[in-house]
Amino acid sequence: MTAVRVLGVVAGPEPGGRTATAVAGVLAGAQEVGATTSLRELSQFGAEAVIVAFGEADAVVFGSPVYRATYSALLKDLLERTERGKWGEATAPLQGRVAATVLTGASGHHYLALGHLRDVLAGFFAVQVLSPGLYLDHGGYADRTTLTDQSAELAAAHGAALTDLAAAVRSSAALQAITPQI
Structure with missing residues (x-):
């Protein structure tokens, strides 16, 4: 069996x-x-290049900063452009995939935004979403490009769990066949 392929998507305004x-x-x-x-x-x-990359991945890590208690407009735009195989759409690049959600914010006050993103991915796209999602505020970083040891361990645990979930879904025709209801 080939290695699980995991795509990370970052929906922040700056690289x-x-x-x-x-x-x-x-x-x-x-x-x-x-x-x-x-x-x-x-x-x-x-967005178009990322949508193409969905089709080549077993799992997707969706990452976004939180603005006004929700994920970014860049991520909303990506999801709005992604077809679901419904209502005459020709593709469903997220069908049969798994996802992890990673949100970042200035404080812990926006933690619940993870639930909204999970609901969109699971309910609207029928993606199997790893729960709980990962939320990091400024306290999770040593500096802008370095996680604290505790945050790095937690992020790595999410990556390992996502890989296990993707392997399970990839080996299940029934899980891959689930489509959005509407």
């Missing part, structure tokens, strides 16, 4: 920010257990 650092931590954990990984920052690649 290389705290969200990219957190997503990279999850990808590092996936690599530690044998997954192959790649990272795409929407600010550099654009």
